[in-house]
Amino acid sequence: MNRQLLRTVVSWRTRNKKKMARMEVWCADYGLKSIHKALRIGALSERERRALERKFSALLIGKLDTYCILVLCRSCAAGFDEKYEFVENTKPYELV
Numbered sequence: 001m002n003r004q005l006l007r008t009v010v011s012w013r014t015r016n017k018k019k020m021a022r023m024e025v026w027c028a029d030y031g032l033k034s035i036h037k038a039l040r041i042g043a044l045s046e047r048e049r050r051a052l053e054r055k056f057s058a059l060l061i062g063k064l065d066t067y068c069i070l071v072l073c074r075s076c077a078a079g080f081d082e083k084y085e086f087v088e089n090t091k092p093y094e095l096v
Contacts, residue, residue, distance in 0.1 A: 003045050003047075004045065004046070005043035005044065005045055006043065006044060006045075006046070006049075006071050006072070007041065007042070007043055007071070007072040007076075007077040008032075008041070008042060008043070008044045008049055008069060008070065008071050008072070009039070009040070009041050009068075009069070009070045009072060010027060010032060010039070010040045010041075010042075010052070010067070010068075010069050010070075011038055011039045011040075011067065011068045011069075011070075012038050012056065012060065012065075012066065012067040012068070013038060013064070013065065013066045013067070014060060014062065014064070014065045014066075015062075015064060015065075016062070016065075019059055019060065019065070020038065022059065023038075023056065023059065023067075026052060026055055026056075027040040027042075027052075030042065030044060030048055030052060031043070032044075049069060049071070052069065053069055056069070
């Protein structure tokens with residue numbers, strides 16, 4: 001069976017620091033790299049993504065707790081290099 005890895009973005013919002021710490025550990029276990037405080041990116045298989053989603057949905061049950069797991073399309077994933085850092089293809093403006 002072919003295990004296809006897809007670039008995935010994971011984000012969450014919670015006020016509970018213990019929950020946040022647990023989600024950071026889970027994301028690190030799956031090899032997701034931090035872009036921002038509660039925003040991670042990495043390559044996950046469909047099975048890994050579903051397992052992570054199950055963990056998040058079981059943990060984030062509060063009224064104000066939310067999460068989002070997105071799979072990037074090829075054109076969006078092209079904006080990141082292998083280290084998951086932004087790639088500048090063109091300058092947005094040029095000073096003359």
